[in-house]
Amino acid sequence: MSSNTTNTSTSSYQVAENAYFSSNPPPKALPQHVAAAESFINQHAAANRRVVLVTSGGTTVPLEKQTVRFIDNFSAGTRGATSAEYFLESGYAVIFLHRQFSLLPYSRHYSHSTDCFLDFLHENPDGSVVANPAHQDKMLRVLRKYNAAKRQNLLLMLPFVTITDYLHELRAVAQLMRPLGPNGLLYLAAAVSDFFVPAERMAEHKIQSTDATDMLKKQGPTTVTKESREQPQQDEEAFDNFDSSPAVPRSKRLIVDLDPVPKFLKNLVDGWAPEGMIVSFKLETDPAILVHKAKYSLERYQHHLVIGNLLSTRKWEVVFVAPGHEDNWIRVPFSRRKKTITGTEETDQKNKENEPLDPATLPEGEPEIEIEGLIIPAVEELHAKHIKTAAARSGSK
Template identity: 60%
Template sequence: MPESLPPHLQSTVNELSESHYFETNPCPPSLKAHAAAASAFISQHVSQNRRVVLVSSGGTTVPLENQTVRFIDNFSAGTRGATSAEYFLEAGYAVIFLHRQFSLLPYSRHYSHSTNCFLDFLEEAYTTTTTIPTISPPGSNRAADREEVEKENPRIQVPQQYLTPMLTVLRKYRRAKAHNLLLLLPFTTITSYLFTLREIAMCMRPLGDMAMFYLAAAVSDFFVPPSRMVEHKIQSGEIPQSVLDGRKDGKAAKLVVKDEEREQRSEKEPVKVAPGGAGQKLVVDLDPVPKFLKKLVEAWAPDAMIISFKLETDPSLLLHKCRQSLDRYSHHLVIGNLLSTRKYEVVFVDRQGEQWIRLHRYDDETDGSSAAVTGQQPIVEGEGDEIESIIIPQCVRRHEELMMRKSVERVER
């Protein structure tokens, strides 16, 4: 979208592209079920006067085919989202966890397949073991005599040394389940993420300013629009014209072009090249995803507290991009982080300015950190292993201040 348009035209273009997106992209089949689950969850917490936060987590995929074999993905494992959700639950919030399917989840993340495989924390045990001597038949070699151990009532148990940390996690998990404080809603594609976010945001309206959006998902900026999406698996080799002619989907070969064809394409086209079959390249032409944050702030959840994340890899861009996001979307807070330091350092950017947050235990390793690069000193430093233990109380404090301001405004009106 042209950046140079005057603001009123820019927002009209935005509106059009957003509504066009929802009109032209397929609604995910799970949407109705997700909306029903969210509505019931929200009603319960509205009636209990509890704050609700929607935490988005993990990366969105960009399918290259309708019957998707290949897709574009990103690095996010969902650590930020899953960890943050736990701290929000601890702070008394109910959590709608809108997450990439199979990414990390609150609580179970402590014993995931990749970090702490849960099987390594278990051992076999038996209630009784009986030793049965086996007597060799007469004439046999006595050395063959042996004892058999009969094991009864097998159990699986956690060795003593792992018990305390596991019990702590288990108790928190069971409490969240028992009180219905955590709703897990999965997505996979960028489209299913956006449809679900819009739907759930509208379900959350009855919460008013007791709702918070904490958008930690790594959402794709580009996608293949339905008009250019092929139905079937993209082929790397030549398909005879006679076979293609018989197909309903005439777009089948459009993404695969020969070298000479590619040379004829305009230099300006966003062409990404990957090795293809004999002499062929895969050319992927992506459109920008319309910016939905504005819509969330202005239309879908106008009373809620909205916090977004901004990820960069170049330290010199981080603050600029955070401020730009705040200016464009007029929400409450942008939390900036760098790919390389995101686990121990973030920057909070709001209309008052910026505030760096860093974990103490990484002080020795901060040479390349964003605070060091920009010459900023961290305002808040914390102990512990997880920076979310500092991020969430800060977010909660800001949410409380916002609720307070809004209640004063209501009284004054």
């Protein structure tokens, strides 16, 4: 690629960045989050500790400025929250940029249960509240890890809600990570919206589902008298979703016109955090295109690793796609899976080691181990190589 082409491409990414961030206001809490992140990063940079920014959970797309309705996705933040714990166990300091009320490291073990959290507790005769005996050992282990992370200031949790909140927070924190150099790692596990409603096209108030208020807008403010309250107009009817035959027909459909969210991964690679290692995720539902899409993303944005996963098997396997490396499938061990019709699953899978698993061969329910416990050591190994390569490059200058 010629330098002119590269400069033009870079310029177009910068133009898109400037246009988006100038027209979509930042979250009110951004200054406080920036101050907290800067202090956290400076502390660990001084200690020469590796710092990872883990993004987690889904991003909402508001349809109104005073938001009642929004578009969301299925993400609960499981991958991000679980990964954060394993990064902490590996000695990283973790900035956990997460969707508000999504799963959090450590508390996820109980907040993500089908049982109410209170079902894990009971009251002693003396009025004290304690964990049930069946859960005490695990709760104690989780509590100790959480308290250790807090005591050493190894975990900073920053929330977001909307796609715009997320992008403002991501840009700000990534830029603050520059002093870390190659010791910085960006692990982008959040399920980021691909489309949004620009602020200038967003409705100020709740979008109405009927024409019932249109006459009020045309007539302007009116005074409600005692008589009018006692004798309501016949055509003023309360609408609800269960009324199949209203007196005044519903006449509105909601057609949402969405713009694509600019792809800022290239900005991240070239400008926001140019020395840190950047890991992105690619979730697909079609196994035939998973690796192709991961490689396309890697070639387009020139970052360091794409972790591909399929919706149906994401808790059982992922594929690492990295420049200069063969595709690496990381899977829950075969011993944790049921037998296949033709014999052991291990025998069947040997012939398909570079292909996605067939979901039909997997047992129902959750794996016996968390695949993030396999993913994070593999990411850590690549990060160590990234740091070593950067050191060698710096020493040769």
